[in-house]
Amino acid sequence: MAHHRNRRVILKTRATGLPVPELFDMVEDDAPEPGDGEVLINNIYVSADPGMKGWISTAKNYASVETGATMNSFGVGVVVESRNPDIAEGDYIVGRTGWQEYSIVAPEQGGFRKVDPADGPLSASLGVLGHSAITAYFGLLDVGRPNAGETVLVSTAAGSVGSAVGQFANIKGCRTVGIAGGPEKAALCREVFGYDVAIDYKATDDLAAALQEACPEGIDVYYDNVGGDTLDTVLGLMNQNGRVVICGTAATEAWVPPPTGLRFERHVLVNRLRIQGFILFDYQDRYEDALADIRQWFKEGKLNYREDIAEGLENAPAALAGLYEGRNRGRQLIRVRPDPTLS
Numbered sequence: 001m002a003h004h005r006n007r008r009v010i011l012k013t014r015a016t017g018l019p020v021p022e023l024f025d026m027v028e029d030d031a032p033e034p035g036d037g038e039v040l041i042n043n044i045y046v047s048a049d050p051g052m053k054g055w056i057s058t059a060k061n062y063a064s065v066e067t068g069a070t071m072n073s074f075g076v077g078v079v080v081e082s083r084n085p086d087i088a089e090g091d092y093i094v095g096r097t098g099w100q101e102y103s104i105v106a107p108e109q110g111g112f113r114k115v116d117p118a119d120g121p122l123s124a125s126l127g128v129l130g131h132s133a134i135t136a137y138f139g140l141l142d143v144g145r146p147n148a149g150e151t152v153l154v155s156t157a158a159g160s161v162g163s164a165v166g167q168f169a170n171i172k173g174c175r176t177v178g179i180a181g182g183p184e185k186a187a188l189c190r191e192v193f194g195y196d197v198a199i200d201y202k203a204t205d206d207l208a209a210a211l212q213e214a215c216p217e218g219i220d221v222y223y224d225n226v227g228g229d230t231l232d233t234v235l236g237l238m239n240q241n242g243r244v245v246i247c248g249t250a251a252t253e254a255w256v257p258p259p260t261g262l263r264f265e266r267h268v269l270v271n272r273l274r275i276q277g278f279i280l281f282d283y284q285d286r287y288e289d290a291l292a293d294i295r296q297w298f299k300e301g302k303l304n305y306r307e308d309i310a311e312g313l314e315n316a317p318a319a320l321a322g323l324y325e326g327r328n329r330g331r332q333l334i335r336v337r338p339d340p341t342l343s
């Protein structure tokens with residue numbers, strides 16, 4: 001059995017605010033051996049996700065990472081050792097790899113799936129053909145339930161999840177309005193992701209007025225990736241029977257002490273709003289259903305996407321920190337080793 005040294009990024013200290021590189025450390029030891037049914041993969045790309053702020057926080061979270069443990073993440077890698085009869089050396093696998101060079105994965109683990117490079121670039125299997133798009137798919141279609149002709153508003157609209165939400169809503173015949181940070185991202189929303197209107201929230205001192213102008217018939221579905229003041233503003237503009245998908249809370253730096261805001265229950269009552277939280281992991285059994293549609297739309301040229309790929313595991317913590325400053329342009333990934341499908 002080949003012997004592999006494994007460089008990995010561990011969580012050194014839990015965060016009380018935004019993730020900074022100093023919270024992490026790089027260590028090197030031997031890669032573990034796969035057990036029965038498991039495979040060892042050599043990771044090619046791993047992800048940096050805004051949700052990681054919660055995973056490494058001192059506050060309890062649905063996916064907490066222990067101090068001293070390898071930082072959790074999604075990733076795609078090539079099988080270098082298989083003890084599973086259905087998986088061969090050289091297969092490409094997506095799973096919860098963590099920020100490391102080698103990972104043990106197995107089909108029973110959440111999010112495990114084989115990837116066919118013929119479907120699209122390997123990196124896309126973590127974004128527009130994977131995690132981000134699956135999030136957008138279930139969040140929008142299962143929770144938001146838009147009808148053709150309705151207005152769908154999306155925050156972080158130029159991001160990996162947001163850009164997919166906008167395009168799925170367009171495919172479903174909705175009017176789409178995006179909120180994004182900066183003129184470049186707003187232009188991307190309109191010109192590449194097909195939003196009917198895009199608002200640069202950083203250039204707007206009256207978001208309510210900008211939204212009223214952008215949504216003359218009100219808002220039927222708000223796909224919320226930021227929470228905070230933006231959510232407060234949008235809630236006052238929702239149409240009767242509107243639906244609010246709470247998918248992310250990027251605008252809130254820390255939950256201790258609890259942030260305060262408007263009391264919006266009157267709007268919720270009078271307008272019969274439904275506000276529903278959403279966590280992708282609840283949909284693990286249905287990922288393939290989503291991917292069947294997503295792959296089809298991708299093949300038909302209906303899905304545009306952007307990726308921002310940092311070089312080398314050592315740059316993963318900085319790439320993560322950049323998400324909270326809006327520095328990323330599309331799906332934030334880290335290239336762990338050269339992509340063999342590109343050579």
Ligand SMILES: NC(=O)c1ccc[n+]([C@@H]2O[C@H](COP(=O)([O-])OP(=O)(O)OC[C@H]3O[C@@H](n4cnc5c(N)ncnc54)[C@H](OP(=O)(O)O)[C@@H]3O)[C@@H](O)[C@H]2O)c1
Binds near residue numbers: 279325
């Ligand atoms: N619930 C789930 O299961 C689930 C699963 C996956 C992702 N998500 C959520 O989906 C959202 C998007 O994720 P993604 O991977 O596609 O990331 P992304 O949108 O590609 O990148 C994150 C973006 O968040 C925005 N942002 C950062 N700090 C902000 C702040 N203080 N206020 C407002 N916006 C801020 C920035 O965009 P701007 O430059 O436009 O501000 C940044 O580019 C995140 O909130 C994430 O937590 C949820």
